[in-house]
Amino acid sequence: MSPSTAGGIPPARIAAVFRSESAEYSRRHPRSLDRTANGIAGYYDGVPMHWMRDWPMPFPFVVEEAHGSLLRDIDGNEYADFCLGDTGSMFGHSPPAVAEAIERQATRGLTYMLPTEDAIAVGRLLAERFGLPHWQVATTATDANRFALRVARAATGRPKILVFNGCYHGTVDETFVRLVDGRAAVRPGLLGQVADLTQLARVVEFNDLPALAAALSHRDVACVITEPVMTNSCMVLPEPGFHAGLRRLTHETGTLLLIDETHTISTGPGGYTRACGLEPDLFVVGKPIAGGVAASVWGFTDDVAHRLDEARAATPAGHSGMGTTLSANALALAAMRATLERVMTPEAYAHMERLAGQLAAGLQASVSKYGLPWHVVRVGARVEFICAPGPLRNGTEAEAAHAPALERAMHLVLLNRGCLIAPFHNMMLVSPVTHETQAERLVAAFDAAAALLAND
Numbered sequence: 383m384s385p386s387t388a389g390g391i392p393p394a395r396i397a398a399v400f401r402s403e404s405a406e407y408s409r410r411h412p413r414s415l416d417r418t419a420n421g422i423a424g425y426y427d428g429v430p431m432h433w434m435r436d437w438p439m440p441f442p443f444v445v446e447e448a449h450g451s452l453l454r455d456i457d458g459n460e461y462a463d464f465c466l467g468d469t470g471s472m473f474g475h476s477p478p479a480v481a482e483a484i485e486r487q488a489t490r491g492l493t494y495m496l497p498t499e500d501a502i503a504v505g506r507l508l509a510e511r512f513g514l515p516h517w518q519v520a521t522t523a524t525d526a527n528r529f530a531l532r533v534a535r536a537a538t539g540r541p542k543i544l545v546f547n548g549c550y551h552g553t554v555d556e557t558f559v560r561l562v563d564g565r566a567a568v569r570p571g572l573l574g575q576v577a578d579l580t581q582l583a584r585v586v587e588f589n590d591l592p593a594l595a596a597a598l599s600h601r602d603v604a605c606v607i608t609e610p611v612m613t614n615s616c617m618v619l620p621e622p623g624f625h626a627g628l629r630r631l632t633h634e635t636g637t638l639l640l641i642d643e644t645h646t647i648s649t650g651p652g653g654y655t656r657a658c659g660l661e662p663d664l665f666v667v668g669k670p671i672a673g674g675v676a677a678s679v680w681g682f683t684d685d686v687a688h689r690l691d692e693a694r695a696a697t698p699a700g701h702s703g704m705g706t707t708l709s710a711n712a713l714a715l716a717a718m719r720a721t722l723e724r725v726m727t728p729e730a731y732a733h734m735e736r737l738a739g740q741l742a743a744g745l746q747a748s749v750s751k752y753g754l755p756w757h758v759v760r761v762g763a764r765v766e767f768i769c770a771p772g773p774l775r776n777g778t779e780a781e782a783a784h785a786p787a788l789e790r791a792m793h794l795v796l797l798n799r800g801c802l803i804a805p806f807h808n809m810m811l812v813s814p815v816t817h818e819t820q821a822e823r824l825v826a827a828f829d830a831a832a833a834l835l836a837n838d
């Protein structure tokens with residue numbers, strides 16, 4: 383790829399498409415423009431959460447409502463939603479079983495800091511589904527990862543964690559490191575960071591078992607935390623033998639293994655872990671686990687539980703550093719029970735898998751048709767197009783594969799044709815209620831975008 387192009391497309395053409403699609407977007411959103419273009423009053427940065435500024439459109443549209451796989455804005459535009467709240471609504475917006483459970487619980491008290499019958503059912507459902515015996519409920523996947531890492535340190539008595547370059551596990555301080563010239567460095571952009579995170583973490587490339595072996599040989603790493611597939615840059619799949627090697631090396635060095643399935647739960651009812659027979663010591667899943675209500679879960683083995691018991695017995699009573707007041711509240715557990723029992727079913731996943739396969743094939747056909755140096759990658763219901771050749775092997779390659787200006791333009795073209803994809807790394811999710819016609823619409827919109835960008 384020449385430095386004057388991005389994803390094989392001349393920058394001037396990308397800029398022209400972005401300009402004309404931005405104008406079209408503004409024309410279609412007069413009411414949203416009025417509400418958000420100058421920032422919503424009362425909010426720092428003009429939005430209730432600053433990530434809402436990270437979308438590629440000129441200003442965010444205001445949502446009127448969403449049902450299943452369809453989202454409508456206050457300007458009356460409708461979108462086939464493939465972003466699905468960046469995975470929080472992976473099973474569709476307000477799945478009926480979850481809405482019913484919320485409605486039932488809504489008048490019976492929302493949070494008591496005591497268990498309910500739903501909590502009792504959820505404990506059993508988690509153990510059955512994910513195959514680990516011990517669970518805790520938290521409010522976000524970030525929290526779940528932080529707590530699980532604390533347990534790993536308590537259980538091993540070791541100070542460090544190991545992450546793969548380019549990872550993301552939520553706003554967990556010590557995961558914000560990356561490789562620069564072969565050494566750990568703090569990731570740019572982190573605000574208010576006072577501790578030197580490189581003292582707390584080691585970082586190596588995904589799919590690099592020799593580097594992993596060297597990093598773990600110091601025997602000061604409590605835990606490797608990883609997604610089974612890296613989804614948070616451009617998607618990176620594990621090479622054959624990588625997971626087996628990772629497990630072997632962690633066992634050999636007495637290091638725990640935490641698998642974060644927050645995104646890869648797209649793979650199947652038990653995540654990538656169950657589908658591929660992985661054997662983590664600790665396991666985290668958040669986002670869609672309660673059908674869109676804020677909740678996450680983290681689980682661990684008998685061995686970790688035993689070591690945790692010993693660590694607790696040796697520690698004076700006080701604050702554990704784990705748990706938050708609203709975690710495992712009655713509303714979240716009612717929603718989680720409904721999700722586990724009635725939404726995250728094998729039938730739902732069969733539909734997601736089939737349609738996501740069709741979607742990926744359709745996108746790849748356009749890439750080939752226009753001779754673009756891009757590729758399409760998928761893990762279960764999660765599909766991404768990457769504006770660079772693939773497959774990508776690690777975080778460094780994934781970072782280099784980003785073509786931000788081109789991705790922004792693509793995003794806007796799709797949006798103006800009624801398809802909403804995630805604002806980050808071209809992610810598209812297929813829900814159990816996504817229609818075949820919606821997937822076809824996205825394939826057609828993608829083809830239109832590729833044609834606009836590829837042709838003179």
Ligand SMILES: Cc1ncc(COP(=O)(O)O)c(C=O)c1O
Nearest residue numbers: 522523524550551552642644645
């Ligand atoms: C793999 C992974 N883990 C954890 C998180 C954190 O989730 P949350 O922002 O809900 O805390 C994310 C968020 O994108 C994620 O991708």
